[in-house]
Every structure is written in C-alpha cells, then in structure tokens.
Amino acid sequence: MLDFTPMKKPQSSPEIMTANEVAEYFGITIRSLHRAIRKGIIPGFQLGGKGGVWRFDRQVIKSLIMHKSEAAAEDIRKAINDK
Numbered sequence: 001m002l003d004f005t006p007m008k009k010p011q012s013s014p015e016i017m018t019a020n021e022v023a024e025y026f027g028i029t030i031r032s033l034h035r036a037i038r039k040g041i042i043p044g045f046q047l048g049g050k051g052g053v054w055r056f057d058r059q060v061i062k063s064l065i066m067h068k069s070e071a072a073a074e075d076i077r078k079a080i081n082d083k
Contacts (some may be wrong), residue, residue, distance in 0.1 A: 017056040
C-alpha cells in the first residue's frame with residue numbers, strides 16, 4: 001500500500017540560505033532582494049539557469065551585516081530601494 005503522508009518541506013543547508021531567508025534576514029521584500037542581486041549588492045548563485053532558484057552563502061550574507069557600519073548599512077538599504 002502506498003503511503004501518502006505529506007512530506008516535510010526540505011530545509012536549506014546550514015551554510016546555504018534561500019531567497020526567502022535572505023529577504024527576511026535583511027527585512028526586505030523578495031522583489032527588493034532581486035533588485036539588490038541585479039545591482040551586485042547582495043551576492044548569490046542561481047540554480048537551474050535563468051528562472052531558477054537563488055541561493056546564498058550564509059557566511060557572506062552575515063559578513064555584509066557584521067562588517068558594515070550603520071551608515072554603510074543605510075547606503076545598502078537606499079541602493080536596494082532605488083529603482
């Protein structure tokens with residue numbers, strides 16, 4: 001007999017973050033995150049080619065926050081929100 005028990009949603013690796021995790025971490029929307037990626041503000045890599053999912057190195061993301069002064073963090077927020 002087949003088991004149709006719903007599977008748990010897979011969690012990302014402790015070293016890798018999803019786009020949703022990064023957006024939440026920075027307190028921004030997914031749209032703003034994609035804008036930041038295009039501008040080179042937040043580095044990530046895309047799986048599955050164009051239109052694929054984005055993933056981010058947790059240490060790199062943390063270093064963006066940890067090594068930035070509040071003024072630099074504000075510059076990042078402004079750059080992300082510029083259209």
